[in-house]
Amino acid sequence: MHVIASFEHSIYLExxxxxxxxxxxxxxxxxxxxLQGKPNKPKMFDTIHRSDGVSLFDAGTAxxxxxxxxxxxxxxxxKGxxxxxxxxxxxVGFTIGVFIDIAHKKKKKAKTNLPSRNKMTEVVVLVACDKEATKQIQDVFWEHHAFGVAICE
Structure with a gap:
């Protein structure tokens, strides 16, 4: 049998x-x-299917x-x-606004890249055991703040 649990990278996992x-x-x-986190590669343009909530055209249109x-x-x-x-x-207004948005986005990205807290991922722990030990292992995982626990036969 296998007991599977997911944890945050923390002392509780250890x-x-x-x-x-x-x-x-x-x-x-x-x-x-x-588990590895998804790389953050920001897209310049939003589509109808994907949007990151950051628009380069807000200040430009205003x-x-x-x-x-x-x-x-x-x-x-x-004259003219x-x-x-x-x-x-x-x-001129649209061009200045887009440059302001790009500068603001770069400044915000530089701030968020300082600590790598936002790149924390989960750790999956798999334990092979016999049927009698599954309850004990499950209790240990729950006591140490597991996100979720599953038992596979």
Whole structure:
């Protein structure tokens, strides 16, 4: 039989493995595997199927709207007309807004990359044992804050 449990990388995992060894389970019957986290490769554009909640167009559209109004307002007195200066204001505002969003995203990414706490993963522990020891092993796992425990026959 096998008893499978998942843990967070913590001292409780080490304590659980030590408790199992003290209970008479040989080291050869205990197998622990650390799961790897998904690499964080941010995408520049969101799709209809996937979105990370970060948009590069928020500040761009807001500044484009604001500078379109300013450009078309002053376009009545400038050479070229209101439409041309409104389009110039939209292009300049959108460009500045996208650069602001990119700079903000890089600054935020630099802050979150300092500690690697967000990359914590789980550890899966598999113990091969006989049927009589499954309850004891399951209790040890629950006492040491396992996320979940399963018994496979």
């Amino acid at each position: 304590l659980a493995i030590t408790a199992l060894e003290e209970a008479g389970i040989p080291k050869e019957h205990i197998y622990a595997v650390s 500044l484009a709207t604001a500078l379109t109004v300013v450009g078309s307002t002053y376009g009545f007195i400038l 007309g209101a439409i041309l200066w409104g389009l110039i204001g939209a292009a």
